[in-house]
Amino acid sequence: MKSVADYLKFACEIAGDDDVDHLQRWKLLKWTEDLQSFLGTRDGANVWIPGGILAVPIEPPLPQDYGRDEFRDLQVAIRTVLDGVTREYGMHEHTNIKFSYSLHPIFGHYIMNVMGATRDVFLFKLALLLAGEASRIILKCPEPKCGKFFYRVRKQKYCSRLCTVRASVRNKRNGLAKPKGKDGSARILHNRKIGSKRRKRNKAQ
């Protein structure tokens, strides 16, 4: 993981997992590695990126010791944050975190060094990353049975290909074709084309 997009996709991945209690071992291992990468610590060493933020967990459980229980708690907190960023109106639930920080001048920039519990420094870094992005970069999948959060790529509307297909099948079943014309549906556009053909034919007769 290197880019902001990678970090935010990782947060969405944790938020969207439906079965954290039975997380497979390989995935658990991958998540603990990604968690360290997200925070800016790798193999116990701190990665100092000028202009960045170094989130150092100092209270156990540390990221490398994170298990299913810890990821479930983190998931609840991430979902609360992402619910807020995908909701324009209504009440926004606040998230409590506790940390200390210091600023270090490195290579002509400052780096913010944040220390606290893994959960808290993770959530603070997530907030900073989100605050630096456009407000519609994280969306909630509108598919009724899904509702997963995802990092939007271009004009992506649903979280996955599966949800896009589901929605399109349902729309077809309900007689709603994919909207293509300015005024709504492909059907209107189609009718209009037929109408203009008929008009031309009538003129020719």
Ligand SMILES: [Zn+2]
């Ligand atoms: Zn979906």
